[in-house]
Amino acid sequence: MDDDTVIRALYDKYRRPLYGYVLRSVGGDRQYAEDIVQETMARAWSHASELDPDRAGRWLFTVARNLVISGHRKQAARVTEVPIDDREFAALGDDIDHVLQVWQVIEVMRGLSHDHRQVIVELFYKRRTVNEAAVVLGVPPGTVKSRSYYALHALRAALEERGVTGS
Known part of the structure; x- marks a missing residue:
């Protein structure tokens, strides 16, 4: 499968769930969520030869999660008078960590x-x-x-x- 086909398959399969996850993670900021999804797909494009569209979900969600966290850190560094609420930041990791663990359990169960x-x-x-x-x-x-x-x-x-x- 060539890189363009892989990226189209990834985009078709994961764009909506990825966008929904990121949108919740960034507090409903639609434009920022779309930027994160696009950056995630750009990074997927650079790794297209290594990705299988049927099993790339965990990788894509991890990349998106890291981009969101990185964005939070950059924002916190710029705006020191408004700290990130610890409970909100911890909840970000809880959802995706659970999803990633479920995917890993499913893969292990197949074995x-x-x-x-x-x-x-x-x-x-x-x-x-x-x-x-x-x-x-x-x-x-x-x-x-x-x-x-x-x-x-x-x-x-x-x-x-x-x-x-x-x-």
Whole structure:
């Protein structure tokens, strides 16, 4: 896929969610939000050969987040008499950090075996009991327990490798 095709695909897929995220992050300043999105896409263009449009969301949101934070820092340096409210600045990181962690969990889940992934989905996403999951999966409850044990260990190890820690 050539660079122009990659950028068009990124723009079509991520422009609106990226704009919405940035708009909330900059307090509703539409022009500034559009500038951030455009700068994010310009940086994506310079890395187009490395980006896969189906998996570039985390990268794009991280770039946008860093641009917003950088903008806040520049503004704080210029206007010293009006400090940034700490609660507002902390909330900025909370949303995107959560989104990034979810994407990382999804990627790690794809790397689990089919059986382990099924057990995790049944127990933790569908909130079934061990016995309910056993019935749905057609295996004994002991197998569900064993698979969940090994699946959680594999999931935890893969997430730790990526620097994602539980909070």
